[in-house]
Structure formats: C-alpha cells, structure tokens
Amino acid sequence: MVAVGTGKYIYEAVEDWAKLPAGWVLGQTAIVTDSQDRVYLFNRGDHPLIVLDRDGNYLSSWGEGSLPDAHGMFIDGDDNLYMPVKNSHVVLKYDPQGKLLMTLGAWDQPSDTGWSGNYADPAVRAAGPFNRPSDVALDPNGDLYISDGYGNARVHKFTAAGDFVFSWGKPGKTAPGEFHVPHGVWVHTDGRVFVADRENNRIQIFSADGDFLDQWTDFSRPCDIYVDADQVMYVAELGAFMSIVTIDGKLLARWDMPNDAGEGQGAHALWVDSHGDIYVNQNLEGHRLIKYLKST
Numbered sequence: 001m002v003a004v005g006t007g008k009y010i011y012e013a014v015e016d017w018a019k020l021p022a023g024w025v026l027g028q029t030a031i032v033t034d035s036q037d038r039v040y041l042f043n044r045g046d047h048p049l050i051v052l053d054r055d056g057n058y059l060s061s062w063g064e065g066s067l068p069d070a071h072g073m074f075i076d077g078d079d080n081l082y083m084p085v086k087n088s089h090v091v092l093k094y095d096p097q098g099k100l101l102m103t104l105g106a107w108d109q110p111s112d113t114g115w116s117g118n119y120a121d122p123a124v125r126a127a128g129p130f131n132r133p134s135d136v137a138l139d140p141n142g143d144l145y146i147s148d149g150y151g152n153a154r155v156h157k158f159t160a161a162g163d164f165v166f167s168w169g170k171p172g173k174t175a176p177g178e179f180h181v182p183h184g185v186w187v188h189t190d191g192r193v194f195v196a197d198r199e200n201n202r203i204q205i206f207s208a209d210g211d212f213l214d215q216w217t218d219f220s221r222p223c224d225i226y227v228d229a230d231q232v233m234y235v236a237e238l239g240a241f242m243s244i245v246t247i248d249g250k251l252l253a254r255w256d257m258p259n260d261a262g263e264g265q266g267a268h269a270l271w272v273d274s275h276g277d278i279y280v281n282q283n284l285e286g287h288r289l290i291k292y293l294k295s296t
Contacts (some may be wrong), residue, residue, distance in 0.1 A: 001040065002258065003194065003295070004242075004255040004258075004292070005244070005253040005255060006252075006253045007211055007252065007253060007255075007293075008252070009244050009252055009253035009294075010294075010295040011278060011292035011293060011294055011295060012049045012276075012292065012293045012295060013258060013290055013292055014290065014291045014292070014293060015258070015290050017056040017289065017291040018041075018052060018056045018289050019052070019056045019057055019058060020050070020058060020071045021052075021058055022043070022046060023079050023230045024046070024050075025045055025046075026041060026043045026045050026289060027043045027045040027070070027288075028043060028044045028046030028070065028071070028268060028283070028286045028288075029041050029042065029043040029044075029070070029268075029269060029281040029288055029289060030042040030043070030071065030072050030073035030269045030281070030282065031069055031073070031126070031269050031270065031271040031279045031281060031289075032073050032075040032081070032082075032271050033054075033075070033272075033273040033274070033279070034075055034076065034079045035077075035079055036045055036097065037053075037054045037273045037274055037275070038051055038052065038053055038054070038059065039051070039053070039054065039271075039273075039279060040073065040075065040081060041204060041289070042067070042070040042072075042073045042081075042083050042088060043288075044069060044070050046060075046065060047061040047063075047176065048061075048063035048064065048066075048067035048068075048070055049061060049062050049063040049067065049081075049083075049094075051097065054275075056291070057236070062097075062098035062257075063098065067085055067092075068085065068087065068088060069085055069086070069087040069088060070083070070084075070086070071084050071085075071086035071133070071134050071135070071149070072084045072086075072133070072134050072135030072136060072147075072149075072184065072224075072269070073130075073135075073136070073269075074135075074136040074137055076138055076142070076204040079095075079096045080093055080094065080095055080096070080101065081093070081094045081095075081096070082136040082138070082144065082292075083136075083145070084130075084134060084135065084136060084149075086132045086134065086149070086150065086215065088107050089105050089106070089107070089108065089109060089110045089111075089131060089132065089133065090103055090104060090105040090106070090107055090130065091093045091103075091104040091105060091130065091136060091144075091146055092104075092135075093162075102162050104129065104130075104146070104158060104162055104251070105129050105130045105133070106271060107213045110130070110131040110132070110151060110216065111127035111128050111129060111131045111152060112125075112127050113125055113127045113151055113152050113153070114133075114150040115125065115130045115131060115150075115233070117151075119150060119181065119199075120199075122153060122171040122172070122173075122179075122180045122181075122199075123151060123152050123219055124171065125170075125171065126152065126153050126154050126167070126169060126170040126171065127152055127154070128154075128156070128164075128167060129146070129148060129151070129156045129167070130146070130148050130152065130156070131148060131151030131152040132148070132149055132150035132151035132152065132212040133146050133147065133148045133149050133152075134147045134148065134149025134150060134181070134182065134183050134184065135147045135149065135183065135184045135185045135196075135224070136185070137185045137186050137187045137193075138160075138187065138268060139187040139208065140187075140189055140191075141160070141162060142159075142160035143157060143158065143159055143160055143165070144157065144158040144159075144162075145157055145185050145187055145193055145212075146158070146163070146185070147182040147183060147185040147195060147196075148167075148182070149181060149182055149183055149222070150181060151156070153169050153170055153171040153172070153178070153179040153180065153181070153182065154167045154168065154169040154170075154182070155167065155168055155169055155182060155185060155193065155195060155206075155210070157210075159213075166210065167210075168206070168210030169182065169210075173200055174200070176202045176204065176212035176215065177204070177206075177210075177212050178200070179195070179197050179200070179204075180197065180198070180199035180200050181197070181198040181199045182195050182196070182197055182198070183196045183197075183198040183222070183223045183234075184196035184198075184222070184223055184224040184225050184236075185225070186225040186226065186227055186233075187208075188227055188247065191207065191208040192205055192206070192207065192208075192213065193205070193206040193207070193208065193210075193230075194225050194233075196214075196219075196223055196224060196225055196235070196236065197222070198221050198222060198223055199221065200220055201217060201221060201222070201239075202215050202216060202217045202219060202222070203215065203216045203222055203225070203235070203249075205220060207228060210277060214249075216245075216249045218243075218249075218251070219237055219240070219243060220237045220239030220240040221237055221238035221239035221240075221264075221266070222235050222236070222237050222238075223236045223237065223238050223266075223267065223268050223269065224236040224267070224268065224270050226270055226271055227247065227273050228272050228276070231246065231247040232244060232245075232246065232247070232248060232252065233245050233246070233247055234268070234270055234272055234278060236267035236268060236270040236280060236281075237263055237266050237267055238265075238266045238267065238268060238283055239263060239264065239266055240254075240256060240257070240266050240267075241255055241256050241257040241258070241266045241280075241282075242254065242255050242267055242270070242278075242280065246273050257282065258282070258290065259284075264283065265283050265284045266281065266282070266283060267280050267282055267283070268281045268282065268283040269281040274291075275294065276294040277291060277293050277294055278291070278292040278294075279291055279292075279293060280292065
C-alpha cells in the first residue's frame with residue numbers, strides 16, 4: 001500500500017477495497033458512513049445505492065430504476081440519507097432501509113436560470129430551487145443547506161420539515177457570494193456554512209443567514225468538504241486531490257492524485273469514518289473508489 005500525507009495525517013491507500021458483486025460497476029459516487037461505519041455509495045451505476053461494511057464487503061443495495069443521477073449525499077444522526085438527484089432537480093430523504101421520507105423540489109422541473117447546459121458556463125441568473133442540485137448538509141438544528149450547483153448559483157436553506165426558508169448567491173467569478181458550480185456544502189457546529197465554489201477555485205464561508213464571512217483560495221477546483229469531531233477539514237479537489245486543513249484554513253497535509261490521469265481527474269467526493277479513515281471517489285472511469293487507512 002502507498003503511504004500519503006504528512007505529520008499526524010499519514011494514510012495508506014487501499015485502491016481495491018470495495019468488493020462488489022461480479023459484474024457491478026460504480027459510476028460517479030457520493031459517500032457517507034453511518035453510526036456502525038457501514039459505507040453508503042450513492043452512484044450513477046445500475047445499482048444507485050450500495051451498502052458495504054467497513055471491510056468493503058457487500059451488504060445490500062436499493063434504488064434501482066428510481067435514482068437516475070446521483071450527486072452528493074449527507075447522513076444525519078438517525079442514519080437517514082439526504083440525496084440530490086441532480087438531473088431530475090430534486091433532493092430526497094430516505095431512511096436507512098430505502099423508504100422515501102421527503103422530497104424537495106419537483107421531479108424534472110428545473111428552475112429558470114438560463115443556464116446553457118455546458119458546465120464551463122455559469123448560470124445566467126440566480127433562481128429558486130432547483131437546477132441540478134449538487135450537495136446537502138445539515139446544521140445542528142436539523143435545517144438543510146443545499147448547494148444548487150450546476151445549473152444554478154445558489155445555496156438554499158430548508159427547515160428539517162422541508163419548508164423553504166431563503167436562498168443566497170448569484171452567478172459570478174470573483175465577488176463574495178458569487179458562485180460558479182457551488183459543488184459541495186458543509187455546516188459547522190458553530191453555524192458557519194462552507195461552500196466549495198468549484199470553478200472559482202475557492203471555499204467561501206458564510207453565516208447561517210448567508211452573510212459572507214471569508215474565503216480561502218488555495219484550492220484547485222474544490223468539490224467536497226468534511227469536518228471531523230477534532231475540527232479538522234478534509235477537502236476533495238478535482239484539479240488536485242486531497243487537502244487537510246484546520247477549521248480556520250491552515251494547511252495540515254496535502255497529496256496529489258494517485259496516478260497521472262491529468263487535469264480534472266482528481267477527487268470528486270469524500271467522507272471520513274469514526275476511525276479516521278477516508279473514503280474518496282476519484283473522477284476517473286475504472287478507478288472510482290479509494291480507501292485511505294489512517295496510520296497509527
């Protein structure tokens with residue numbers, strides 16, 4: 001196994017960790033782990049929601065035929081799953097067994113942002129929920145923050161019951177609160193909202209009311225964010241691979257993609273389990289899922 005990282009953050013890569021049934025292939029994958037460290041893979045394959053144990057053994061799957069375009073995922077303290085179905089313009093809440101509990105948005109009815117459909121182009125104008133939502137995060141009260149992502153340029157807040165509260169953001173490249181593919185979102189326990197503003201190569205930080213607080217620019221197309229119980233932030237980068245920083249943005253460790261696939265083939269999604277191991281989806285066909293075991 002290949003060792004990566006620095007200091008306290010040294011990991012060993014396990015690239016063949018997931019043991020899927022014969023013939024199954026993962027598509028682009030979002031990742032969470034539950035209270036028992038079972039690993040949930042929301043992916044764009046024929047089996048959209050796959051559950052593995054911590055050793056990568058297959059446990060179950062569901063969602064075949066009903067979850068056509070996975071993108072992003074979050075899990076709450078009761079192991080309920082929050083899942084954007086990007087090209088269908090909805091965000092769904094399921095219990096761990098796959099029972100649908102809530103639908104946000106209207107299936108196949110995107111909001112009017114004037115977006116060209118080309119990911120290199122920003123939306124023409126900001127609009128309401130949703131136009132290709134990308135990620136979900138919950139605050140300590142259970143309120144939802146949803147990055148709306150590819151065809152829009154906003155973050156939307158909903159109550160835990162699914163009532164719309166407000167939105168913020170607009171298309172743009174440099175000013176605070178401007179977004180070009182707000183791809184990932186995380187709400188810290190102190191209420192700060194971190195948004196991976198992917199095509200602007202930055203993480204923007206807001207208050208719970210959407211007020212701009214700060215931005216960090218030392219990233220290459222950041223896609224996904226995870227903050228652990230020790231206030232350490234993990235950032236998946238599409239144009240690089242992995243950065244680990246303090247909750248105030250100080251770099252702790254960084255490593256590049258595990259092959260020479262080239263620009264845009266870095267990390268797309270990540271999650272960290274209770275053991276400190278990292279699960280990463282690399283944006284590369286045939287090289288999708290890597291587990292990084294934290295060195296002791």
